[in-house]
Amino acid sequence: MSVNNPPSGQDPDRTTAYNWNQGQQPENPPTMPMSSGGPYPPQQPYGQQAQGGYGQQPPPQQPYGQQPPYGQQPQQPQQQWQQGGWQQQQPQQGWQQEQGWQQQAQYAQGGGWQQQGPDGAGPPQPPRKGPKTWIIAVAAALAVVLLGGGAVWAVGAIGGGGAQPHEVLPADSLAYARLDLDPAANQKVALFQLARKFTATKDTFSGEDPRKALFDTITQGDDSKVDFAQDVDPWLGSRIGFAAVPSGKDEPDFAVAVQVTDEELAKAGIAKLMDGDRYGIAFRDDYALLAASQELADKYAQAEGSLGDNADFNDDIAALGEQGVLSFWAHVGSIAEATKKAMTPEQAAGLQQVKDARFAGALRFDSAYVELAGVVNGAKGMTPQGDLPPANLGVLPASTAGALSISGLDQVLTKNWANIEKQATATGSADVQQMLAQIKTRYGLELPGDLATLFGKNFTFAVDSEGLSDNQFRAGARIATDPARAQAVLDKIQQAMANGGQGAPQIAKVAGDGVFTVATTDDYAKKLAETGTLADSETFKTAIADPDEANMALFVDLDKIESLYLNSMQGDEKANAQVLKAVGMSTSMTDSSATFSLRVLVN
Structure with a gap:
């Protein structure tokens, strides 16, 4: 759904009274409550702005029942x-x-x-x-x-x-x-x-x-x-x-x-x-x-x-x-x-x-x-790496409890690596410099190339809802990258860890056509590598605006994970938490513009 397209089922008709059962306007329009205190907010350093509030007013009142349709857009703190x-x-x-x-x-x-x-x-x-x-x-x-x-x-x-x-x-x-x-x-x-x-x-x-x-x-x-x-x-x-x-x-x-x-x-x-x-x-x-x-x-x-x-x-x-x-x-x-x-x-x-x-x-x-x-x-250089591929969360399994997808990390690392190293040196951060040196020497990685391969054109991390109740954690990543190169990079890391006596973690891997999948179990790696049907979920479709256009997206199905936190709640806190259904966020960027949407769904 684009920024300008209204959600389905919206009735744009306005009323002046706050009684939707009567379907007619009262004589006097509603008014706004006010309260007092200091007449102005404390004056801030010039230019510090509030999230919650700048925007144009809608056009003047049109004839009753002829208002523009309600459009889609989120809530911001x-x-x-x-x-x-x-x-x-x-x-x-x-x-x-x-x-x-x-x-x-x-x-x-x-x-x-x-x-x-x-x-x-x-x-x-x-x-x-x-x-x-x-x-x-x-x-x-x-x-x-x-x-x-x-x-x-x-x-x-x-x-x-x-x-x-x-x-x-x-x-x-x-x-x-x-x-x-x-x-x-x-x-x-x-x-x-x-x-x-x-x-x-x-x-x-x-x-x-x-x-x-x-x-x-x-x-x-x-x-x-x-x-x-x-x-x-x-x-x-x-x-x-x-x-x-x-x-x-x-x-x-x-x-x-x-x-x-x-x-x-x-x-x-x-x-x-x-x-x-x-x-x-x-x-x-x-x-x-x-x-x-x-x-x-x-x-x-x-x-x-x-x-x-x-x-x-x-x-x-x-x-x-x-x-x-x-x-x-x-x-x-x-x-x-x-x-x-x-x-x-x-x-x-x-x-x-x-x-x-x-x-x-x-x-x-x-x-x-x-x-x-x-x-x-009006911005410049927002996507120096060029057009970004979509963050296609819809191909994940229908049982997905949560997922985060980001496109273009490979180009971000490649184009900004010199600045990353420069910043590490300029700040005098010994930890960062030591970490970069260890990555090169201990694991034999070429930077930033090997890291760019692991993050790929699109990196999607997902957690499955199956197994959460009995602590059988199933998670993995789908990476749009060169599978052979990604496999080689992971092999180098695992071999270096084994040689160092650290014990390399067992990672399930599936190489596909332009996609490399890793997961905590073989079954989930195969499941994640396949084309899933999350896009058919009504919860997903409601939570994510413009899923086909988004370059970055986040989705959490709270109903699938609420068993992890509801047991520790009581009374009103628990009742209010149960109302929440899901969270969805999506962002689409070009070199000079961007759109975003954040939605909190309720049951």
């Missing part, structure tokens, strides 16, 4: 602001703290950002009367409200009318994140179905409005006096965007665009949410623009043009296809240039390769999986 840089938020962390979002950024007196809360870098502060989270926290957190340590809840897709956040944010933005809270009807159904599979979220998401559910999650255990229905819902629209903007200094400025339905109510509501914290606010095309100062907010609101006028941005989002739940974008080259002062000479020399590179991604949902997808455009 989100990042949240912490003092000193972006820190990645892993899926298992999610909304698990007692107070929801606990790593809140609050603007400190004296200029600077201090991490607040129990685990923050700064000292704990006395409870405040207002909410302790803020719109930036919401923008980042909404990207991945993780379900019981395994799945993701978020909402977004083309929906609602009016401008998109990228149409009001600065034209020279380095990075951008967008979230739309009026998703397609099928997305709402899928999100609630997924949420109700996990013990951590099934009660929270028992209502019809995920915005209210999220607001309650954020403010749980807080002493906030903000009432969602009274203080937030009357003015809050369905979209939010965030941008990192060049400042001319070591750290970027930031802008947040929040769609609003009433400016006066928004001013009052945001002031209550901010609870005395410092910020600037201005309005542009039905959006409240928030910045670190009133001067910056006014500048952004009055500027000519927007990120929507950026040709690279538009091209990248078009290549991405449907933006799904969350979309994000970054100009990698501009960020790299902005951080050039902090680079080593070797790193700076590589800027030419990425000076025009950009990255875009999207987080999407299906009733069967969560998916994060992305595209890279």
